[in-house]
Amino acid sequence: MSRGKKIHNLQIICIYVVLTLFVVCVLFPLLYAFASSFKTSGEILAGKNFWPTEWHPENYLEAWNEANFSQYTWNTLIYASATMVLSVLGNSVCGYVFARGEFPGKKIIYGMKTATMFLAFGSTTMYPTLQILSKLHLNKSLWGLILVAFCTGSMAFIFMVRAFILSLPREIDEAATIDGCSFMGIFFRITLPLIRPIIATIAVLSFKDAWNDYLFPMIVTFSNPEKRTLAVGLYSMQQTSVAADWSKMLPGTIISALPLIVVYIFLNKYFVESLAMGAVKG
Amino acid sequence: MYEKGLRGGALNSESVLQRPFKEVNDTMARQKTKVKKQKYKKSIVIQSYVALLPQIIGFFVFSIYPIYWILQYSFTDYDGYRVAHFVGWQNYIELFTQDRAFWASVGNTVILTVMKLVMELPLAFILAMLLCSKSLKARRLFNSLLFLPTVISVTAAGMLFSYLFRTYNGFINNLLMDIGIIGSPVSWLAEKWTALFVIALMSTWMTFPINMMFFCGAIAGVPDEVYESAKLDGCGSVRRIFSITLPMIAPTFKVILMLALTGTVKIINEVMVLTNGGPSGQTNVVMLYLYNIFFGYDLTSGAGEIGYASAGSIVTTVLIGILTIFYLKFTKKADELY
Structure with a gap:
């Protein structure tokens, strides 16, 4: 018995050691960049020690002010928040209508939206989308992208909202109808508060995606550097600097990643949930 | 009476x-x-339509129309400025007969996908096995820490990895030289194979937690009794993984592989931030190649060979579709074998 227990304990210790090793490896790129972001350029180039010999927090001030990261952060915040609010609204309303609404053509519309999930055009439809946006005079700002996010929605989110609402008892809706609540009134007054967990998940994922999104934002803000987001700013900084100026780029990297890491620490339950959905988003 | x-x-x-x-x-x-x-109650019908209106419009304008647009322009010589002329199948013929760079990029996409799957799936599976062990108390902590890379943007990740893998005094090069594996610094991002490796590694770093979570769910679904009886029959722990866990999670595994496969063949961002296709197009993947034709190599000129790129998009989409169908057929065959 005691021998079995000993083996068991050994096994647990092994698991802990291996997992800790993995965690260190996974977090290493971030930790290394964080430590290096406080070094002078000379020390970064020498690349000797892990921690800086002298800490230089002014690297961050430089990135924040000179490299315009304050502006980028502000833009990103607006872009990500607007995208989040609109995709929460769009997807949850859509899910509700598909769950509770009765109207001709429901099945057809639902089927068509589902079918688009399987079209694997990837980034190749960006050009025509940009043409449409330029017709709407929205091709030079992030608002066009917010509009696209609102109007296309994500089928994975709609599935989730729909399934959740279908699991709620219909009696609540009927009681509200008798009390004189309209169809959409029921959604905003009764259903929306009930589907809060899913709303939180959608909010977290759409915020994260918008925050990290860079290909399309880069295209629309190309001629308008003032409107760039953090991800775009970071990328263009990497592309334009002649010699890699790590003492500016590393603080920039940390600035762009830190807000989401902080949000992640507090809301990681929703992040983990949302990723399962995001993977099948298509 | x-x-x-x-x-x-x-x-x-x-x-x-x-x-x-x-x-x-x-x-x-x-x-x-x-x-x-x-x-149908009239008020509900009206309200439903009004609520769905943005999505219906969006569906036609942002989902269907771009596809139609690409299909239409793939038969023209449109360059973004001049009037488009109908050229028939010329773009397609050129693509299939002359464009070696396109097929090289398709090849790179395949290489990258294989590299990534080979790295990612075993890693995700091993981690899921470790995280799933019943006696692990700090599962949530480990889970949260391992999930952290998923919130990092691809540009930031590109920075982190090009910093780690830089040629002179980069951490990886210094480490490998200290151990004695390499004699002189390797320019990781300037050689085709090493660059593809770094791209696959970074891509793995960014997405393995999701697959890990899928595996975790699948492994948790295997009933304990199966393991118990196998144990009684004298089945070792390694044997248990290969004879019980893997066959039992096979259906989930197929879904995971499917998602990983279709996700990776569309890869563009990771390549863009690390090598941008370089050195001289050797690490181009198909989406990046098309992107560059669409938008021109720098966004300033705004002139690309739109018609040609459209034809490339159609061909790529068809290829991905064939791959998906082939995969589904293949897994069905594998099912029958078992």
Whole structure:
């Protein structure tokens, strides 16, 4: 018995050691960049020690002010928040209508939206989308992208909202109808508060995606550097600097990643949930 | 009289008795026709349509129209400025017969996908096995820490990895030189194979937690009794993984592989931030290649060979579609084998 227990304990210790090793490896790129972001350029180039010999927090001030990261952060915040609010609204309303609404053509519309999930055009439809946006005079700002996010929605989110609402008892809706609540009134007054967990998940994922999104934002803000987001700013900084100026780029990297890491620490339950959905988003 | 009256009364009572049933039947029938006639409540229909309107418009404008647009322009020589001329199948013929760079990029996409899957799936599976062990108390902590890379943007990740893998005094090079594996610094991002490796590694770093979570769910779904009885039969722990866990999670595994596969063949961002296709297009993947033709190599010029790129998009989409169908067929065959 005691021998079995000993083996068991050994096994647990092994698991802990291996997992800790993995965690260190996974977090290493971030930790290394964080430590290096406080070094002078000379020390970064020498690349000797892990921690800086002298800490230089002014690297961050430089990135924040000179490299315009304050502006980028502000833009990103607006872009990500607007995208989040609109995709929460769009997807949850859509899910509700598909769950509770009765109207001709429901099945057809639902089927068509589902079918688009399987079209694997990837980034190749960006050009025509940009043409449409330029017709709407929205091709030079992030608002066009917010509009696209609102109007296309994500089928994975709609599935989730729909399934959740279908699991709620219909009696609540009927009681509200008798009390004189309209169809959409029921959604905003009764259903929306009930589907809060899913709303939180959608909010977290759409915020994260918008925050990290860079290909399309880069295209629309190309001629308008003032409107760039953090991800775009970071990328263009990497592309334009002649010699890699790590003492500016590393603080920039940390600035762009830190807000989401902080949000992640507090809301990681929703992040983990949302990723399962995001993977099948298509 | 009495009899008559009785009879009449009886009749009467009969009709009295029947009337309510008849009435109920009548109202039910009337309601049925009412339901049939007004299956849709007008106000709900209107509200539903209004609520769905942005999505319906968005569906046609941002999902269907771009596909139609690409299909249409793939038969023209449109370059973004001049009037487009219909050229028939010329773009397609050129793509299939002359464009070696396109097929090289397709090849790179395949290489990258294989590299990534080979790295990612075993890693995700091993981590899921470790995280799933019953005696692990700090599972949530480990889970949260391992999930951290998923919130990092691809540009930031590109920075982190190009910093780690830089040629002179980069951490990886210094480490490998200290151990003695390499004699002189390797320029990781300037050689085709090493660059593809770094791209696959970074891509793995960014997405393995999701697959890890899928595996975790699948492994947790295997009933304990199966393991117990295998243990009694003298089945070792390694054997248990290959003979029980893997076959039991096979259906989930297929889904995971499918998602990883279709996700990776569309890879563009990771390549863009690390090598941008370089050195001289050797690490181009198909989406990046098309992107560059669409938008020109720098966004300033705004002129690309739109028609040609459109044809490339159609071909790529068809290729991905064939891959998906092939994969589904193949896994079905594998099912029959088992």
